[in-house]
Amino acid sequence: xxxKLIRSFRKPRPKATPGPKEQRLTLAEHGLQPDRFSRNAxxxxxxxxxxxxxxxxVGGCVRDALLGERPKDFDVATSATPEQVRDVFRNSRIIxxxxxxxxxxxxxxxxxxxxxxxxxxxxxxxxxxxxxxxxGRILRDNVYxxxxxxxxxxxxxxxxxxxxxxxxxxHDFTHGLADLKQRTLRLIGDPETRYLxxxxxxxxxxxxxxxxxVELPDATAEPIYRLAHLLGDxxxxxxxxxxxxVFLNGSAEDSFMLLRxxxxxxxxxxxxxxxxxxxxxxxxxxxxxxxxNTDQRLxxxxxxxxxxxxxALLWPALIPLCARYQADGLAPVPAMQKAAHKLLPLQLQxxxxxxxxxxxxxxxxxxQERLPYRYGKRADVVLAHERFRAAYDFLLxxxxxxxxxxxxxxxxxxxxxxxxGNRRRMISELSGPVRKSRRPRKRNTRSTAKAGTPQ
Ligand code: ATP
Ligand code: MG
Numbered sequence: 138x139x140x141k142l143i144r145s146f147r148k149p150r151p152k153a154t155p156g157p158k159e160q161r162l163t164l165a166e167h168g169l170q171p172d173r174f175s176r177n178a179x180x181x182x183x184x185x186x187x188x189x190x191x192x193x194x195v196g197g198c199v200r201d202a203l204l205g206e207r208p209k210d211f212d213v214a215t216s217a218t219p220e221q222v223r224d225v226f227r228n229s230r231i232i233x234x235x236x237x238x239x240x241x242x243x244x245x246x247x248x249x250x251x252x253x254x255x256x257x258x259x260x261x262x263x264x265x266x267x268x269x270x271x272x273g274r275i276l277r278d279n280v281y282x283x284x285x286x287x288x289x290x291x292x293x294x295x296x297x298x299x300x301x302x303x304x305x306x307x308h309d310f311t312h313g314l315a316d317l318k319q320r321t322l323r324l325i326g327d328p329e330t331r332y333l334x335x336x337x338x339x340x341x342x343x344x345x346x347x348x349x350x351v352e353l354p355d356a357t358a359e360p361i362y363r364l365a366h367l368l369g370d371x372x373x374x375x376x377x378x379x380x381x382x383v384f385l386n387g388s389a390e391d392s393f394m395l396l397r398x399x400x401x402x403x404x405x406x407x408x409x410x411x412x413x414x415x416x417x418x419x420x421x422x423x424x425x426x427x428x429x430n431t432d433q434r435l436x437x438x439x440x441x442x443x444x445x446x447x448x449a450l451l452w453p454a455l456i457p458l459c460a461r462y463q464a465d466g467l468a469p470v471p472a473m474q475k476a477a478h479k480l481l482p483l484q485l486q487x488x489x490x491x492x493x494x495x496x497x498x499x500x501x502x503x504x505q506e507r508l509p510y511r512y513g514k515r516a517d518v519v520l521a522h523e524r525f526r527a528a529y530d531f532l533l534x535x536x537x538x539x540x541x542x543x544x545x546x547x548x549x550x551x552x553x554x555x556x557x558g559n560r561r562r563m564i565s566e567l568s569g570p571v572r573k574s575r576r577p578r579k580r581n582t583r584s585t586a587k588a589g590t591p592q
Contacts, residue, residue, distance in 0.1 A: 178211035193299035255282025373489035389428035408454035420453035423538035504528030
């Protein structure tokens, strides 16, 4: 306690008077009750304040709480450097290089603590704290600044609200609260410059538009059409992280439609995008339905796996390759495996899907070619496969998108629920050309794989 007190004399106290641009909104003005926030996040901010630093809850958690939603994670912004934060919390570790942060760990909850950052100057770049490339893109971002600097370097005004749990005041430098009330998504500063600095902000704009139902005014929307291609140069690991947020936040279907509308889908999935244009009835429908199911499952509190999601997103690109290898004489399963080996490395250059998901994706795809072969023990072997459930769901997805599989989905539904006797009967009744052509009802022939000899 004494140590804390001495420290608090040495550290700068929060500014007493607001700066010229700053609005300080009281509880009566913003109406945000403190119980909307995680107790751990509040305690991190208060302990940093006790240690003499400024500390606020910031970003998505303040925005979502103001919208009446339960925030899913909590960020704290502070005047303390990462090392100083580390000194305050034993249960913490410093992470990141491009953007150094501290994670404070409370069992299953992690509170992310970031030091106030500033927008860059040429001097900072010369000193090596921040690095930008010739197009203005920020490559490293560790220039510390004041609370106001930190607000101005954030992406959108609605993401730059700072909540002080000690007095329930929100600090607003960019009219973020007014924008939030009007449900409009405005960049802080000149939109084109801000997108050039970090093209991922375009993806974030789409995510917020879909998830929060906020409007994209012209100033926010218009540059995206011109600058969308810049997403192609972003490191693949970062795009994977951001894409997961796009597709796993409950509004994946809307996000997908917006990504396509704004030309952001093609730089992310360069091999799928042309197939969606060529064959919208089937391919676009399949991706849409996969994303709609994902949204639905999340609403019902069920788990979703990125493997299934990416398996669907790449399926339209996989099918023509698979058809080509079959036309060259390969059997369906090896053709599918070869197609996956061709496509995945190309896609991974854009979006770094981890191996723990690319392996199940390949199993889901291969099983699509094994599901029609059911004679003898084959059906039971497939049924016992670790990935059967996902593969079966994927088969139903293909059918829902309009593909004619000869009612294979129904057969597998019945088989799963049949007793042993009925299963044997179902197998023995398989005769003749059980599996129809893979040609979907509405698809063009270009992307149709040749059927193998089924059963
Ligand atoms: P979500 O609720 O989906 O997590 P979020 O706004 O919290 O949304 P995060 O990625 O967690 O998104 O980022 C936290 C905050 O960091 C944002 O609210 C924003 O203020 C800032 N931020 C994140 N990414 C950027 C960026 N690319 N450029 C500028 N500021 C950013
Ligand atoms: Mg967040």
